[in-house]
Amino acid sequence: MEIKGSSIEKYEEYAAIISALPDLLFVLTMSGRYVEVLGQPDSSIYLEAKSLKGKTLASVLPAQICQHFLEIIQQTLENDKLTVFEYSLGDDDLNYDRLTSSQPSARQRFEGRIAPIHSARYGEPAVVWVARNITERYELEQKLKYQSEIDHLSGSLNRRKLFSHLKDAFYTFGRYEQNSSFLLLDIDNFKRVNDTFGHQCGDNSIRKVAELCQSELRQTDILGRFGGDEFGIIHKSDDTQSAIALARRLNRIVCAATNETYPELSLSISIGISHFKADDRNIDDIYKRADEALYRSKRNGRNTYSSA
Numbered sequence: 195m196e197i198k199g200s201s202i203e204k205y206e207e208y209a210a211i212i213s214a215l216p217d218l219l220f221v222l223t224m225s226g227r228y229v230e231v232l233g234q235p236d237s238s239i240y241l242e243a244k245s246l247k248g249k250t251l252a253s254v255l256p257a258q259i260c261q262h263f264l265e266i267i268q269q270t271l272e273n274d275k276l277t278v279f280e281y282s283l284g285d286d287d288l289n290y291d292r293l294t295s296s297q298p299s300a301r302q303r304f305e306g307r308i309a310p311i312h313s314a315r316y317g318e319p320a321v322v323w324v325a326r327n328i329t330e331r332y333e334l335e336q337k338l339k340y341q342s343e344i345d346h347l348s349g350s351l352n353r354r355k356l357f358s359h360l361k362d363a364f365y366t367f368g369r370y371e372q373n374s375s376f377l378l379l380d381i382d383n384f385k386r387v388n389d390t391f392g393h394q395c396g397d398n399s400i401r402k403v404a405e406l407c408q409s410e411l412r413q414t415d416i417l418g419r420f421g422g423d424e425f426g427i428i429h430k431s432d433d434t435q436s437a438i439a440l441a442r443r444l445n446r447i448v449c450a451a452t453n454e455t456y457p458e459l460s461l462s463i464s465i466g467i468s469h470f471k472a473d474d475r476n477i478d479d480i481y482k483r484a485d486e487a488l489y490r491s492k493r494n495g496r497n498t499y500s501s502a
């Protein structure tokens with residue numbers, strides 16, 4: 195866009211354009227001083243920011259966020275080009291007296307667009323920082339991500355996501371020799387649970403088994419439901435005994451659980467374990483071995499584990 199006229203006219207026109215923008219614009223110096231605060235953003239989704247002028251990032255933000263923002267400014271100046279990144283901020287992150295009391299109640303997500311300013315006006319290098327509120331889009335993305343990765347009944351990962359993690363674990367095993375085991379779990383005589391206590395009770399049992407398994411896992415372990423009454427666990431450990439110990443605990447905890455509505459219902463699971471092997475060609479080999487081991491557990495009377 196070309197604006198004709200004198201420098202003052204140009205300045206006034208640019209100032210009018212900027213003041214009409216729905217985003218929030220800051221001019222921030224390399225040391226983190228707010229030297230300008232511009233824009234007329236919607237006060238229902240942006241905190242009042244005019245009073246930030248003259249303050250510093252360090253005085254209004256928690257140390258960790260401040261450090262991150264200073265690094266972004268530094269990086270923008272060093273690269274001498276636009277930086278785009280996303281961040282979340284809530285009212286409680288910001289420590290300054292606001293001119294108005296209206297403010298968004300929940301945490302907001304922003305896209306920051308940061309560009310270097312080639313001017314000596316501020317006594318040190320500076321950037322223009324455009325903060326665009328993208329909360330609505332972000333929440334929708336998070337919701338879609340959740341729906342595409344989570345099994346709605348058990349709340350654990352779904353088949354697709356679990357296979358994707360299994361692929362990652364297999365890659366890490368091949369590349370960095372970090373070993374894992376894969377455990378395939380199936381509720382015993384589940385058809386009978388449905389037939390005797392009803393489908394609703396069957397669904398609750400699936401949920402319960404997921405919850406019990408999750409309670410026994412480490413943070414690095416990954417649980418998912420393949421569908422029906424079948425679950426998978428990726429257990430990251432170099433020690434094969436560790437997977438066996440986990441299977442033993444899972445057998446025990448599921449078997450010991452009681453059902454408040456149906457005290458006569460007792461659940462158990464059978465488990466097949468496959469340890470990753472150097473000659474595994476792909477995750478199908480790992481899954482197949484776990485499936486064979488699971489079949490062996492069923493044949494051995496259920497409520498037990500077998501490994502391959």
Ligand SMILES: Nc1nc2c(ncn2[C@@H]2O[C@H](COP(=O)(O)OP(=O)(O)OP(=O)(O)O)[C@@H](O)[C@H]2O)c(=O)[nH]1
Pocket residue numbers: 347380381382383384385386388392393394395396397400421422423492496
């Ligand atoms: N309640 C409920 N039942 C399901 C669901 N998905 C599959 N099922 C039922 O789960 C049962 C699975 O049975 P199987 O695993 O084949 O056999 P099982 O009775 O568990 O016997 P074993 O596995 O040999 O111990 C079938 O009756 C399915 O109809 C679900 O989402 N909810």
